Amino acid sequence: MNPDVIALPKLAIEFAASDRPTPFFLYEEAKIRSNCRKFLNSFRRYFPDFEALFAVKANANPHLLRIILDEEFGFDVSSYSEAWLAYKLKASGMYTGNYTTMEEFKMAEKAKLILNLDDSSAISSLSKIGIPQVISFRINPGIGQGGMQSLVTAGPEAKFGIPFEKAADAYGEAQKLGIKHFGIHMMTGSNVLDEKYFPLVVKKLLEVVALVKAKTGINIDFLDMGGGFGVPYHPTEKSLNLDHIALNVKKVFDEQCLKYNLVAPRLMAEPGRYIMANAGWLVSRVISLKNSYKIFMGIDASTNDMPRPAIYNAFHYITVLNRSKKKQKVSVVGRICENNDQFARDRLLPQCELGDLVVIHNCGAHAYAMGHNYNGRFRHSEYLLTLKNELQQIRRAETLNDLFAAIPDFSLL
Numbered sequence: 382m383n384p385d386v387i388a389l390p391k392l393a394i395e396f397a398a399s400d401r402p403t404p405f406f407l408y409e410e411a412k413i414r415s416n417c418r419k420f421l422n423s424f425r426r427y428f429p430d431f432e433a434l435f436a437v438k439a440n441a442n443p444h445l446l447r448i449i450l451d452e453e454f455g456f457d458v459s460s461y462s463e464a465w466l467a468y469k470l471k472a473s474g475m476y477t478g479n480y481t482t483m484e485e486f487k488m489a490e491k492a493k494l495i496l497n498l499d500d501s502s503a504i505s506s507l508s509k510i511g512i513p514q515v516i517s518f519r520i521n522p523g524i525g526q527g528g529m530q531s532l533v534t535a536g537p538e539a540k541f542g543i544p545f546e547k548a549a550d551a552y553g554e555a556q557k558l559g560i561k562h563f564g565i566h567m568m569t570g571s572n573v574l575d576e577k578y579f580p581l582v583v584k585k586l587l588e589v590v591a592l593v594k595a596k597t598g599i600n601i602d603f604l605d606m607g608g609g610f611g612v613p614y615h616p617t618e619k620s621l622n623l624d625h626i627a628l629n630v631k632k633v634f635d636e637q638c639l640k641y642n643l644v645a646p647r648l649m650a651e652p653g654r655y656i657m658a659n660a661g662w663l664v665s666r667v668i669s670l671k672n673s674y675k676i677f678m679g680i681d682a683s684t685n686d687m688p689r690p691a692i693y694n695a696f697h698y699i700t701v702l703n704r705s706k707k708k709q710k711v712s713v714v715g716r717i718c719e720n721n722d723q724f725a726r727d728r729l730l731p732q733c734e735l736g737d738l739v740v741i742h743n744c745g746a747h748a749y750a751m752g753h754n755y756n757g758r759f760r761h762s763e764y765l766l767t768l769k770n771e772l773q774q775i776r777r778a779e780t781l782n783d784l785f786a787a788i789p790d791f792s793l794l
């Protein structure tokens with residue numbers, strides 16, 4: 382059993398649930414900070430000027446973002462509101478959009494973020510808001526890898542990035558516009574647990590760096606290897622060894638720089654899941670037990686709170702906080718009128734009674750952030766277990782007012 386998957390702050394969860402309505406998310410500050418430190422230290426050992434950006438899409442709660450900023454991370458953002466968050470929190474970093482609007486570019490400029498362009502045609506749009514000093518391009522290397530097919534974000538079927546064969550033309554075009562400093566970026570998949578993948582990404586990126594140099598004379602200043610650092614969701618999966626990864630990235634990096642006679646670019650990465658996933662839990666209670674063709678355990682959370690199981694059929698480890706010694710196979714389901722609203726199917730869990738606490742693990746990243754209001758469901762509170770062991774509410778639960786606030790001429794009174 383991998384302790385990274387099954388660990389949970391049991392006492393804090395039980396205390397929080399004793400007088401607060403479920404469901405809620407609970408995040409642990411100590412875990413967020415230790416994940417940040419592990420990530421930075423592993424890479425900085427081999428790349429002293431290594432820079433990490435947190436992928437804000439993984440979890441955009443400003444209270445959590447402040448902690449991550451305090452751990453010397455910048456931000457990787459990819460929408461108007463995420464760029465605005467970077468502006469408000471004075472974060473440095475990068476804007477990686479795709480099919481980006483002018484409003485988004487303008488907000489990214491206002492936040493002083495480096496623009497990471499997904500398409501060379503975006504260069505001409507940029508001239509309308511002024512030519513930036515620095516620009517980066519997201520490259521599609523023609524191949525991709527991910528924890529599951531829908532998490533693969535490169536290759537011929539992917540909508541992201543500039544095909545690597547066209548990369549030199551894009552840099553050449555930007556150079557003609559007077560841009561002087563350049564970066565390169567790749568994000569080819571998410572939740573990757575294969576350690577060999579990361580040095581491969583860097584190897585490929587450095588081949589493109591060499592190609593660009595040969596064709597345009599440009600020395601690329603920084604290389605962002607993207608996010609995608611996977612976490613185990615199943616207790617039998619192994620956690621990544623970041624020290625190994627960083628060491629193997631260093632080997633490939635030095636080999637490629639030597640082979641192509643490159644001025645070494647500064648290495649960057651933009652993890653989301655690795656920083657937050659195992660620092661958050663979704664806490665809910667059993668509200669109904671139904672003996673149908675099989676046993677359905679209805680809980681007060683639904684997959685609108687955490688859609689990964691519904692969207693990707695993703696596995697999430699579940700702990701039931703009761704003293705039952707008996708186990709039974711149950712499907713853990715929410716209250717949405719869709720049959721994919723199931724957190725677990727036919728899972729062997731301790732026998733439950735109504736009111737028992739059910740905790741879903743690995744809910745810190747791409748969890749609340751992917752939540753939605755389908756079926757008129759509310760999204761729920763978020764709490765932070767601080768370093769002082771205090772519970773801080775960092776988001777209240779939504780109410781009817783929140784659901785209907787955008788509708789004109791409709792009073793709830």
Ligand SMILES: Cc1ncc(COP(=O)(O)O)c(C=O)c1O
Nearest residue numbers: 436571572608609610652653654
């Ligand atoms: C551009 C970009 N960077 C970083 C990430 C973070 O990925 P992960 O959470 O897998 O590290 C994503 C996730 O989709 C992304 O699209």
